[in-house]
Each structure stands twice: as structure tokens, then as C-alpha cells.
Amino acid sequence: MKADNMIELTDIVQRFGDKEVLKGITLQIKAGEIFGLLGPSGAGKTTLIKIVTGQLRPTKGSALTNGTPAVEMTGAMYRRIGMMMDIPGLYGRLNCYDNLKLYARLYDIPEKRIYEVLEKVGLSDARRCPVEKLSKGMKGRLALARAVMNEPTLLFLDEPTSGLDPAATRRIHELILEEQAKGTTVFLTTHNMTEAEKLCRHIALLYDGNVVEYGEPKEICRRYDHKRKLKIRLYDGRCLELGNDKDAAEAVGEYLKQELLETIHSTEPNLETVFMELTGKELV
Amino acid sequence: MVMKMRNIKAVFLKQVKDIFKNKTILVQFVMFPMLVIIMENVVAMEGMPEHFFVRMFSFMYIGMAPLISMAAILAEEKEECTLKMLLMSDVKPAEYLLGTGSCVLSACMAGACVFGIVGEYEGKAFFSFLLIMAAGAAASLLVGAAIGTWSRNQMMATSLGVPVMLVFAFLPMLSMFNETIARIAKITYSEQISVLIGGLGQSGAGAENVIIILLNIAAAFGCFVLAYRRCGLG
Numbered sequence: 001m002k003a004d005n006m007i008e009l010t011d012i013v014q015r016f017g018d019k020e021v022l023k024g025i026t027l028q029i030k031a032g033e034i035f036g037l038l039g040p041s042g043a044g045k046t047t048l049i050k051i052v053t054g055q056l057r058p059t060k061g062s063a064l065t066n067g068t069p070a071v072e073m074t075g076a077m078y079r080r081i082g083m084m085m086d087i088p089g090l091y092g093r094l095n096c097y098d099n100l101k102l103y104a105r106l107y108d109i110p111e112k113r114i115y116e117v118l119e120k121v122g123l124s125d126a127r128r129c130p131v132e133k134l135s136k137g138m139k140g141r142l143a144l145a146r147a148v149m150n151e152p153t154l155l156f157l158d159e160p161t162s163g164l165d166p167a168a169t170r171r172i173h174e175l176i177l178e179e180q181a182k183g184t185t186v187f188l189t190t191h192n193m194t195e196a197e198k199l200c201r202h203i204a205l206l207y208d209g210n211v212v213e214y215g216e217p218k219e220i221c222r223r224y225d226h227k228r229k230l231k232i233r234l235y236d237g238r239c240l241e242l243g244n245d246k247d248a249a250e251a252v253g254e255y256l257k258q259e260l261l262e263t264i265h266s267t268e269p270n271l272e273t274v275f276m277e278l279t280g281k282e283l284v
Numbered sequence: 285m286v287m288k289m290r291n292i293k294a295v296f297l298k299q300v301k302d303i304f305k306n307k308t309i310l311v312q313f314v315m316f317p318m319l320v321i322i323m324e325n326v327v328a329m330e331g332m333p334e335h336f337f338v339r340m341f342s343f344m345y346i347g348m349a350p351l352i353s354m355a356a357i358l359a360e361e362k363e364e365c366t367l368k369m370l371l372m373s374d375v376k377p378a379e380y381l382l383g384t385g386s387c388v389l390s391a392c393m394a395g396a397c398v399f400g401i402v403g404e405y406e407g408k409a410f411f412s413f414l415l416i417m418a419a420g421a422a423a424s425l426l427v428g429a430a431i432g433t434w435s436r437n438q439m440m441a442t443s444l445g446v447p448v449m450l451v452f453a454f455l456p457m458l459s460m461f462n463e464t465i466a467r468i469a470k471i472t473y474s475e476q477i478s479v480l481i482g483g484l485g486q487s488g489a490g491a492e493n494v495i496i497i498l499l500n501i502a503a504a505f506g507c508f509v510l511a512y513r514r515c516g517l518g
Contacts, residue, residue, distance in 0.1 A: 053372065055368075055372070075374030075376075076374070078372060078373060078374050079373075079374055081372075083369070083372055085365065085368075085369070087364070087365040088365075089364065089365040089366045089368060089369035090364075090366065091298070091302060091364075091366055092364070093302055093305040093306055094298070094301060094302060094305065098298070098301055102294055102295075102297075102298045103373060105290065105293070105294035105297070106290070106291055106294045106370075106373050106374065106375060107373070107374075108290065130305075146369075
């Protein structure tokens with residue numbers, strides 16, 4: 001395992017009965033980066049996160065988390081990991097403070113840290129409010145507060161903004177970036193391409209149990225640049241869609257000379273279109 | 285396996301807070317002690333044995349409250365994924381079970397104290413009464429833990445727990461009226477608890493009573509281990 005890799009997955013295969021959910025995943029995630037695992041529902045994202053966190057033993061292959069086989073992780077190692085899973089796992093009848101107090105006791109964290117993280121996620125005023133009365137966005141922020149309370153070196157976030165309104169999503173994005181700025185490695189699963197482009201340094205597109213693309217979001221989009229189109233609108237009312245080639249460039253030049261060109265837009269591929277090209281399906 | 289007292293204490297304190305806010309569980313521990321106070325003070329019939337309601341309700345309480353509470357708590361924690369988060373936070377299953385179990389047992393023993401006071405047990409008899417109740421509560425706790433571990437959610441825990449609870453809670457009462465039932469009931473811990481409480485101050489606990497209770501505890505523990513191996517806690 002390379003020293004700068006926080007997570008290293010080699011040929012991970014996971015079967016549930018006859019169904020092969022993961023079909024030989026190989027990935028490296030560097031320390032200190034935000035890594036995004038993207039894929040539609042049922043692609044195997046949560047299964048992979050369970051393998052990396054040692055909750056599930058893979059049928060085949062090896063998963064190393066911080067140099068240790070994930071299934072052999074001990075309690076002390078879990079203390080350096082923060083987790084926000086798809087289901088927040090909060091005690092509904094207890095208030096925000098009591099939920100965090102439980103984990104503060106388990107991790108032997110001083111009480112002032114509870115107030116710090118509540119302040120950070122903007123839940124200070126709601127600290128005495130029972131969790132069952134919080135909105136979905138507030139529950140998400142509380143789950144994130146719990147995940148970062150022990151100042152983890154590795155943070156797993158499974159669909160952290162799924163179903164949240166834009167304001168709550170933006171707040172969670174800010175918190176994730178704050179954690180990364182402190183040197184925390186973030187493993188993020190999402191089916192939101194915009195989120196991945198905004199936050200992640202590297203992403204992997206997971207589809208039907210395979211990694212169909214891996215790299216930096218911009219670099220991946222560049223790879224599929226042949227899909228770029230030029231949309232132009234002429235003063236005579238015509239709207240044209242031109243390809244990304246020499247002929248199109250000449251045509252644009254001609255329209256410019258004739259002073260016919262009213263607007264021109266370049267439609268570069270984004271992760272959404274890349275995914276559609278790779279799989280023929282939308283990312284939902 | 286090294287257990288951390290800090291983790292057990294954290295789970296225990298969390299559970300104490302949660303029980304006070306969970307009316308469904310709280311009512312299990314309050315209902316019978318309240319009922320026994322009311323019945324002992326309101327109902328008085330000629331020829332009725334002294335502290336009849338204390339004797340009758342004590343084995344019902346022991347057969348119901350810890351069993352249903354433990355099953356419901358475990359099943360809810362599994363359903364809401366709170367248990368999974370705890371286990372991923374360096375809490376061992378044994379630490380969780382000890383923390384939760386000791387909280388349920390404490391709540392149960394608080395109710396048992398009410399029974400003891402209403403039953404006017406004093407000195408050694410009071411402690412013997414509590415000891416008998418604690419043994420019964422331990423057996424019920426383990427049965428509840430097995431049901432909770434086996435269940436995927438609270439609904440399943442209720443479906444499994446209620447019939448089991450009815451058997452243990454009502455067999456001793458039914459055995460008073462039917463000899464065949466009495467022969468069957470003899471092998472259950474709740475019947476033995478009933479016998480021991482009935483005989484408090486008159487005769488000591490016989491080896492047979494103690495052995496049957498211990499066998500029941502061992503069987504309940506076996507069921508729990510089986511459920512744990514098959515379903516786990518996560």
C-alpha cells in the first residue's frame with residue numbers, strides 16, 4: 001500500500017446469493033482528498049462503503065483502510081473514523097445534545113466539544129429539541145456533527161445531501177470542505193453530479209457493480225469532449241447546433257463575417273452526460 | 285475480550301434517559317406497581333389470602349416488563365440503525381447488552397421494591413423477595429434479548445414477544461385452577477418465582493426451585509446465543 005493512500009481496494013467482488021453486486025472494484029483514495037463515489041441507486045455504493053468500513057466482508061478481494069484490512073479494524077481505529085450513513089441512526093426521543101453526549105462519553109471527549117460541533121452545524125439553538133421533531137436537513141447536520149465530533153482522519157458520508165433543500169445542502173457542503181481543509185480524508189457517495197463536481201478531487205462512476213470511469217471530474221469531462229456542441233442563434237431567427245470540429249469552426253467564422261451571429265453557446269459535457277454516454281441511463 | 289466500563293456506563297445512562305421518554309416502555313414498569321398499590325388498598329374480600337395481589341402481580345410483572353422492554357429496545361435500535369452506529373463506535377455487543385440490560389433490570393427492581401413495600405416484607409424477607417424477583421427478571425431479560433435480537437423490527441418483536449410473555453406471565457395464575465397446566469407450568473421460571481414468593485417466610489427455597497430457575501436462565505441464554513449467531517446485533 002502506498003504511503004499516501006488512505007484507502008486501497010483491490011479486485012473487490014461482493015455477491016449476495018446469485019447476485020453479484022460488485023464485480024471487481026479496484027480503487028485508491030489518497031489521504032486528505034475528497035473522493036466521490038457516484039452511481040445510481042442500486043449501483044453498489046452503500047455495499048462498497050460497508051466493505052471499506054469493515055461492516056461487510058467482501059466475497060473476494062482486499063480492502064485496506066489506513067493500511068489495515070477493513071474487516072480487521074479494531075475499536076481504536078474506529079475512533080479515528082467518522083460516519084454518516086444513509087440512515088442517520090439518531091435517537092429520536094433524545095434531544096440533539098443528549099445524542100452527542102452519548103458519543104462524547106464513548107469517545108471520552110470533553111463536553112465543550114459538543115457545544116463546538118453544535119455551533120458548527122448551526123444547531124446550538126435546537127440543542128434541547130428532540131431529534132424526532134427536527135427537519136430532515138437538521139437531522140443530517142446533527143448526524144454530520146456526530147461524525148466529526150471525534151475529529152476523524154477519515155470521514156465516510158453516504159448520500160449526505162439526499163432529499164435536502166438547497167440551503168441545507170449548501171451548509172453540509174461547507175462543512176465537508178471545512179473538514180477537508182483540516183486534512184480529513186472524505187469518502188463521499190452520491191448520485192448528485194453537481195455535488196461531486198463541486199466537492200471532489202477524484203471521482204469514480206459506479207454502474208452495475210463496475211467502476212466505469214475514474215479520475216478528476218474536469219479531466220473526465222475533457223475525455224468526453226467530443227460530445228461538445230455549439231448552439232448558435234442567428235439574427236434571421238435560425239437556431240443551429242454544430243459539432244465540435246473544423247467544419248463547425250468554419251461555419252461560425254462565416255456567420256461572423258456576415259454579421260449574422262446573435263448568440264453562441266458551448267455545451268461542454270458534464271458528468272451527467274458522461275454517465276449517460278457510458279451507461280445509456282440517467283443517474284437517478 | 286476486554287470490556288470497557290466507560291462504554292457500559294454511556295449506554296446505561298443513555299438508556300435511562302430514553303426509558304423516561306419512552307412511554308410504551310415506561311408504562312411496563314409503572315403499570316403493575318401502580319395496580320398492586322390500588323388493588324391492595326381497594327379490594328378486600330373475606331377469605332382472600334394476605335397480600336394476594338402482591339403475590340399474583342409480582343410474577344406477572346416479572347414475566348412481562350423486562351421481557352417486552354428488552355425485546356422492544358433491541359428491536360427499535362436495530363430498526364433505527366442506532367445500534368449499528370454504536371457498534372461502529374467501539375461499543376462491543378456485550379457492552380451494549382450489559383448497559384441496556386442493567387438499565388432494564390434497575391427499572392424492574394425499582395418496581396419490585398414497590399411490590400416488596402406493599403407486601404410488607406421486612407428485613408431478610410424483603411431482600412429474599414428482591415433476590416427472587418431479580419432471578420426472574422434476569423430470565424425474562426434474556427428471553428427478551430433473544431426475541432429482540434431475532435427480530436428485524438419492532439413489529440416483529442411485538443408479534444414474537446407478546447405470546448411468549450403471555451405464557452410466562454399467565455401460566456402461574458392458570459396453574460392455580462388446573463392441575464394439568466400446573467404440571468406444565470412447573471418447568472417455567474415464572475411458576476417457580478410464584479412458588480418462592482408464596483412460600484416466603486414459611487419455607488426456604490428448595491433445590492428444585494433454584495435448579496429450575498437456573499435451567500430456565502441457561503435455556504434463555506442459549507436462545508439468545510442462537511439468535512445472536514443467526515442474526516447478530518448490527
